[in-house]
Amino acid sequence: MTDSDQELLRVVYFSRFDGDHSDAEMAWEIDAILEASQRNNAKVGVTGALIFNAGVFGQVLEGPIDAVEETFDRIQMDDRHDDVTILELGRVQERAFTNWSMGFVGADQMHAQLFDRIGSATHFDISNLTGVEIFEALYALTLKNEIAMRAA
Amino acid sequence: MGQKRKHNSDTIEIATSLPSPATASNVLQGLLDINVGLIAVEADHSIIFINTQFLSLTGLATAQPGSFCGQTFSDLFPDAPIIADADTAQSASFTDAAGRPWAITWTRNPTGGWIGTLSPASAQPSALSDPGMTDDLTGLGNRVYLRHCFERLSRQPRAGCPDVVALYLDLDRFKPINDTFSHATGDGLLRKTADRLRSSLRQEDIIARVGGDEFVILLTGRDDAASEDVARRIAKLIARPFLVDGKQLTIGISIGLARLSPEAPCLDTVLQQADIALYESKNAGRGGFQWFQSHMQERLLDQQQIENDLKKAVLLEQFELLFQPQMLLDSTKITGFEALIRWHHPERGLITPDKFIHIAEQTGSIVPLGAWVLRKACETACDWPANLSVAVNVSPVQFEHESFINTVQLVLQSTNLDPSRLELEITETALLNNVDLVRARIEELRAQGVKISLDDFGIGYSSLNYLRQYPFDKVKIDQSFVREPLADQQASHIIGAVAQLGVAFGMNVLAEGVETREQLSKIRDQGCSSVQGYFLSKPISADAVDDFLKTTGGDAAFTTPPQEGEKEDDRQ
Numbered sequence: 016m017t018d019s020d021q022e023l024l025r026v027v028y029f030s031r032f033d034g035d036h037s038d039a040e041m042a043w044e045i046d047a048i049l050e051a052s053q054r055n056n057a058k059v060g061v062t063g064a065l066i067f068n069a070g071v072f073g074q075v076l077e078g079p080i081d082a083v084e085e086t087f088d089r090i091q092m093d094d095r096h097d098d099v100t101i102l103e104l105g106r107v108q109e110r111a112f113t114n115w116s117m118g119f120v121g122a123d124q125m126h127a128q129l130f131d132r133i134g135s136a137t138h139f140d141i142s143n144l145t146g147v148e149i150f151e152a153l154y155a156l157t158l159k160n161e162i163a164m165r166a167a
Numbered sequence: 168m169g170q171k172r173k174h175n176s177d178t179i180e181i182a183t184s185l186p187s188p189a190t191a192s193n194v195l196q197g198l199l200d201i202n203v204g205l206i207a208v209e210a211d212h213s214i215i216f217i218n219t220q221f222l223s224l225t226g227l228a229t230a231q232p233g234s235f236c237g238q239t240f241s242d243l244f245p246d247a248p249i250i251a252d253a254d255t256a257q258s259a260s261f262t263d264a265a266g267r268p269w270a271i272t273w274t275r276n277p278t279g280g281w282i283g284t285l286s287p288a289s290a291q292p293s294a295l296s297d298p299g300m301t302d303d304l305t306g307l308g309n310r311v312y313l314r315h316c317f318e319r320l321s322r323q324p325r326a327g328c329p330d331v332v333a334l335y336l337d338l339d340r341f342k343p344i345n346d347t348f349s350h351a352t353g354d355g356l357l358r359k360t361a362d363r364l365r366s367s368l369r370q371e372d373i374i375a376r377v378g379g380d381e382f383v384i385l386l387t388g389r390d391d392a393a394s395e396d397v398a399r400r401i402a403k404l405i406a407r408p409f410l411v412d413g414k415q416l417t418i419g420i421s422i423g424l425a426r427l428s429p430e431a432p433c434l435d436t437v438l439q440q441a442d443i444a445l446y447e448s449k450n451a452g453r454g455g456f457q458w459f460q461s462h463m464q465e466r467l468l469d470q471q472q473i474e475n476d477l478k479k480a481v482l483l484e485q486f487e488l489l490f491q492p493q494m495l496l497d498s499t500k501i502t503g504f505e506a507l508i509r510w511h512h513p514e515r516g517l518i519t520p521d522k523f524i525h526i527a528e529q530t531g532s533i534v535p536l537g538a539w540v541l542r543k544a545c546e547t548a549c550d551w552p553a554n555l556s557v558a559v560n561v562s563p564v565q566f567e568h569e570s571f572i573n574t575v576q577l578v579l580q581s582t583n584l585d586p587s588r589l590e591l592e593i594t595e596t597a598l599l600n601n602v603d604l605v606r607a608r609i610e611e612l613r614a615q616g617v618k619i620s621l622d623d624f625g626i627g628y629s630s631l632n633y634l635r636q637y638p639f640d641k642v643k644i645d646q647s648f649v650r651e652p653l654a655d656q657q658a659s660h661i662i663g664a665v666a667q668l669g670v671a672f673g674m675n676v677l678a679e680g681v682e683t684r685e686q687l688s689k690i691r692d693q694g695c696s697s698v699q700g701y702f703l704s705k706p707i708s709a710d711a712v713d714d715f716l717k718t719t720g721g722d723a724a725f726t727t728p729p730q731e732g733e734k735e736d737d738r739q
C-alpha cells in the first residue's frame with residue numbers, strides 16, 4: 016500500500032473491558048475482536064496494534080483519515096468496552112505499524128524485560144500509560160515479535 | 168430429527184412425528200385459533216385452510232373460515248402477487264379491502280402447495296429511495312418520511328392507538344462546534360451522529376432528521392422501560408468522543424419522550440409533547456432524557472401566556488420602578504439608587520423580574536422593555552440632587568442589540584440627564600459572547616461619560632480576568648457571597664480578592680445584599696468601598712426617595728436594619 020499521496024491519521028486510545036467475565040469468556044471475546052479486526056482493517060488500509068491487559072484495552076490505529084475515523088466509530092459503539100479515552104490523535108507522515116498486528120497480552124504473558132521501561136510486570140496497568148507509552152509498548156511488542164498472536 | 172434406525176425406520180418416523188388423530192384435531196383447532204395469521208393453499212393457489220386471526224386482521228372475520236375454501240388467494244386480495252413456483256420462502260405485500268398494508272411469507276408445503284404467515288407491513292418505506300423523503304446530509308429520513316411512516320403505522324390494524332413512543336433529540340453543544348470549526352466538520356459530526364443513532368435502533372424503528380441538530384425517533388412495541396433503555400443508550404453513545412476530520416469532538420444529546428395516547432393521538436401532538444419534554448430535559452441539565460408530563464405543558468402554557476401578556480404590558484406600561492440606595496462606606500453618603508423593575512399584572516398581581524425577564528429575553532420584548540426602564544429611570548433621577556446617580560440593569564440581549572447605543576443617547580438627550588449620573592449594570596453573561604462587540608460598546612458608552620458596572624460578580628462564569636479585560640467603573644459582588652455565613656473562608660477570600668483587584672484597577676467595589684451590621688463591618692474590613700442592601704434600605708418607590716433622603720440627610724449612617732420578615736431578594 017502506498018501512503019505517500021494521502022494523509023494518515025493515528026489514534027491511540029484506551030478503554031475498559033465492560034462487565035464481569037470469566038477468563039474463558041474474555042478469551043473468546045478477544046478472539047472475536049481480533050478476528051473482526053483482521054478481517055475489516057485490511058480491507059480499508061488500517062493498521063495498528065491492540066493490547067489487552069488487566070481488563071483494559073490499548074489500541075493504536077493508523078491509516079487514511081476516513082478509514083481510521085470509520086473504524087474508530089465502529090469500535091466506539093462496541094458494548095464490550097466502555098470509557099473510551101483518546102490519548103493521542105494526530106496526522107502522521109508514516110505508519111509505525113505497517114502490518115495489522117493485533118496482539119493479545121494477558122497478565123501471565125507479560126515479560127518483565129519487555130516492559131521494564133514502563134513498570135513492573137505485575138502491576139502493568141495500561142490505563143496509567145500515556146498515549147506515547149502505549150504506543151511505544153505496542154511498538155516494542157510488535158518489533159520483538161514476542162506477542163502471542165491470536166489472529167491467524 | 169434424529170438418525171433413522173436401521174430397522175423399522177418408517178414406523179418409527181411416523182410414530183414420533185405425526186400426532187394421533189385425536190391430537191391432530193386438537194392441533195388443527197389450535198392452528199385455527201392461534202393469534203398468528205395463517206393460511207394454506209394448494210398448488211393451484213386455492214385456499215384449503217385459513218385461520219380466524221388471518222380473517223379478523225384482514226377484515227374478513229364476518230365470514231366463516233370454511234367459506235373461503237376453494238377460492239384463490241388473489242380472489243380475496245386482488246393486488247397480491249402470484250406466488251412464485253420457487254422452493255425458497257418468499258415474501259410479498261398486499262393490501263386488504265380497508266387499504267391496510269400487509270406482508271405475507273410463503274413457505275412451500277412439503278405435501279404440496281404453500282403455507283403463508285401474515286405480518287404487518289413494515290412501517291418504513293421498503294428503502295429510503297425517494298429523494299423527497301431523504302435528508303441529503305445524513306441519509307436518514309426527513310419530516311416527509313416521518314409523516315409517511317407514521318401514517319403507515321396508523322393504518323396497521325390493532326385495538327386502540329398504535330403503540331408508538333416518540334423521541335425528540337437535540338444535540339448539546341453542537342452550535343459552538345459548528346461555529347468554531349468549519350461547516351464541513353459540523354456536517355461530518357452530524358453524519359456520524361446519525362450513524363450512531365441508527366445503529367442503536369432496531370430495524371423497525373423509524374428515525375428522521377427534522378432540523379439542524381434535531382432528530383426524531385419513533386419506537387414501536389416498546390414499553391416505558393424499554394423506551395428509556397433506548398434513550399439511555401443513545402445518550403451514552405453520543406457522549407463518547409467522535410473523530411471528525413482528524414479532530415476529536417465531544418458533544419452530548421438531550422432527549423424528550425412521549426407516548427402516543429388518546430390525549431396525543433396524532434403525530435403532531437406527540438411530537439409537540441416530546442419536544443416539550445426535551446426542553447425540560449435541557450433545562451434539567453444536558454445529556455439526559457425526560458418523559459412528557461402534563462404539568463410541563465401547563466408550565467409552557469403559563470410561559471406562553473406571560474409572553475403574550477408581556478408584549479401588552481410594555482404598551483400599557485404595567486411596570487413600576489423601585490429604587491434601592493447605594494452608599495459609600497467611608498463617608499456613609501448615599502451615592503445613588505439602583506432601579507429595580509416590578510410588573511403589576513392585572514390578574515396575577517405583582518410579578519418579580521426573575522419570573523419574566525428571561526422570557527422577555529427569549530422573545531425579544533426585552534428591547535422595548537429595557538428602553539422603557541432606561542427612560543423612566545433617567546426621568547426619575549432628574550428630580551434627585553445632582554450628585555446622585557441611577558443604576559440601570561441591562562440584559563445581555565439588550566446590550567448586544569444594534570439599537571442599544573442609540574437608545575441610550577436618545578434617552579440622555581431627551582431627559583437632559585448628565586451622562587455621568589447614569590450607570591449601566593451588565594452581567595458576566597454579556598461578556599461571554601461577542602467579546603469584541605461588547606468591549607467596543609463599553610468603550611463607546613464610557614467615552615460619552617456613562618458609567619459601566621459589572622453586576623452579580625461571583626456567580627456564573629466569574630473570572631477575575633474580566634476585571635482586567637474590561638474597563639469597568641464599578642464591580643458589584645453578588646449578594647450570595649455577602650450572605651454566606653461569616654465563617655465561610657472562601658466567600659470572604661473572594662470578596663477580599665475582588666476588592667483588592669478592583670481598587671488596584673481604580674474600580675468602585677460594591678457589595679450587594681448587605682443585611683446586618685455584622686456583614687457591613689466584615690465587608691468594610693475586606694476593602695469594599697460601597698454597599699447596597701436591606702441594612703441600608705429595601706427598594707422604595709420613586710415617591711419615597713425624597714423622604715428617604717430627607718430622613719437620612721443623604722447620610723445613611725443612622726438607618727436601622729429592616730424588621731424580620733421584610734427581607735426579599737435584592738436582585739429583584
Ligand SMILES: Cc1cc2nc3c(=O)[nH]c(=O)nc-3n(C[C@H](O)[C@H](O)[C@H](O)COP(=O)(O)O)c2cc1C
Nearest residue numbers: 048051052055056072074086089090091093095096
Ligand atoms: C477494544 C476493541 C478493539 C477493536 N478493534 C477493532 C478493529 O481494529 N477493527 C475492527 O474492525 N473491529 C474492531 N473491534 C470490533 C468492533 O467493535 C466490531 O465489533 C467489529 O468491527 C464488527 O465487525 P463485523 O461486523 O465485521 O463482525 C474492536 C472491539 C473492541 C472492544
